[in-house]
Amino acid sequence: MKGSLTTRRSSAGAGRRRRPDDLGGLAPETLRALYVTMRRIRRAEETIVALYPEQEIRCPTHLSIGQEAAAAGVCQALRPTDTAVSTHRCHAHYLAKGGDLRGMFAELYGKATGCCGGKGGSMHLTAPEVGMLGASAIVGGSVPLAVGSALAASLRGIDEVAVAFFGDAAMEQGVTHESLAFAALRRLPVLFVCENNLYATNSPLTARQVAKDIAPRGAAHGVPGVIVDGNDVVGVYKGALAAVERARRGKGPTLIEIKTYRWREHVGPNYDVGPGGRTQAELDAWMAQDPLAALARRLERRRVLPAGHRETLERAVEEELEDAVAFAKASPFPDPAALYADVD
């Protein structure tokens, strides 16, 4: 037990960076799936950026550009019957878990055909048909929901794993620690996935927490921690897969810290570098490690995904996006009576 609680760094962790062409022994179809998921998230987010000035997406949007490997890598290790909950920054998790792109864009447009019928908006994307149970916009608020999902699976004897996606600031919330402790106590099949992107809105991690790493804090509750490089989707996937397999064997929860970075501002389509904010040098350094471009290069070099094949897959993503946006724009707004439905 003692040994298993030592925080591990995956082979891709800081200091032991994956060799440029290391594909971790993954099957070509797994690697291609990871690429398509990340590309789909990246392009969906960039499409929001492009459309935002039209003032038709009238809700706050928290973009995951730069953090795609976290959602893609973790969800690739899950089955559709496994569950996930997320945060205000939930587009990537919704899409990686298998959420419908039309439903997402229609929700952003506030339409009746949205994945929440137009009642959730950008911060509460939900797709229970693929295990996406939704998201809370209160930091740390959704973490216990994943534990509850795992508790239900455990008590009902169902082979299911639950994932709580959250950010570094959620580690500052008591409910997160309560959730870690309870999951360990009952050895529940749950992954605590912390995307440490170094900022809570504009507050840097160093202004909020003493310890540099988050993963070791699980050990105090009996939850082993793993640190993975968020710019290396192969490392994220392998770290998540090990935690998922551990959970399925009845060994309990794992806390996975993914070192990552959001390229854009906390909320909205723009960048936020400048006086009083993040530095251009810091942003440039992270963008130089673009997880999507890094995977594309690796897959091309290893001939898993030659340029021509990649472009075909990318065209399919673009077509799906065009269709989703057209669908959202053409869809009707909710009937006024919907205001009073689904409550009490």
Added chain:
Amino acid sequence: MKPARELRYREAIDEATRQAMAKDERIVVLGVGVDDAKGIFGTTRGAFEQFGSARVFDTPLSEAALTGICVGAAMRGLHPVLVHARNDFLLLTMDQIVNNAAKWRYMSGGKLHVPFTIRAIIGRGWGQAAQHSQSLQAMFAHVPGLQVIMPATPGDAKGLLMTAYSTDSPVLCLEHRWLYETSGPVPEEPYYLPIGTAAVVREGSDVTIVAVSHMVVEALQAAEILAAAGIEAEIVDPRSLRPLDSDLICRSVAKTGRLVIADTGWRSYGVSGEIASRVGEELFGRLKAPIRRIALPDVPTPGSQKLEQVYYPGSSQLAAAVRQVVEGQGSSETDGRSRPRGATEFEGPF
């Protein structure tokens, strides 16, 4: 029809829980101390003995996470029943109750439901003071998406809890500790009282008393005092605060023309104000007298028994308020405050 069997309030809760669990294997009961020898004043121990630790289990004192865990479990095939020995502990869980339990169905466009029952006890007396004897129903009844029930009799406790245990919505059941040893008729078979339906506890023609939770007991005592003075009070127990049965309350007030509201919570921004405003909106021109409210003064609960006696309004004060409404000025309102209370109604410790 055979005469109904009598049960104590706490026994009615225990029976409702066990009957519901026998019918529906999704129901699990959890909370601090639910499986210990006392089992939340006898309301959960029976279920533990009947169904075992897989379905009735102790938890850490992590009220916030446990509430969220119940929300997550509710969305995935369980109906958790989370029990708190004091409703004051619910303040630790406000984010999970208000932002998650009450809203998840709405935010998901109706895709997900949260069948989840929270039981919490309102303490009173025995020097429990400011953090163990609050009556916080107004805070929760304010929140759309959360049903709030406050059964005042053993029969209502069973029937309303059976309904709570069988609905797909989150329900908060607030149980006044002083009701736990009261007895009343409770049918043995399972039965379901609709949430959102008030009850006429006593019929009368001169004034309507809308009384909440333990104040129903006080109102019945007040009605006896009033009857001796020739005033027939009709007592309406809302039983559920959200949804609130405005129709029945307004029908009664339309008949009597007078309204006194008795709540176990604070006076300001509370249940009594909500009921008064609904009646005022519907029946302004038909009221024969101003609406009066009997509620807790706007101060925290004191510790000393002498101050408790001043703090809690009782049947005498309620009767005095009714006389003032019926007879006009001149009746004393203060004698209820000085009425000694104690061992005959409640023996501590909790």
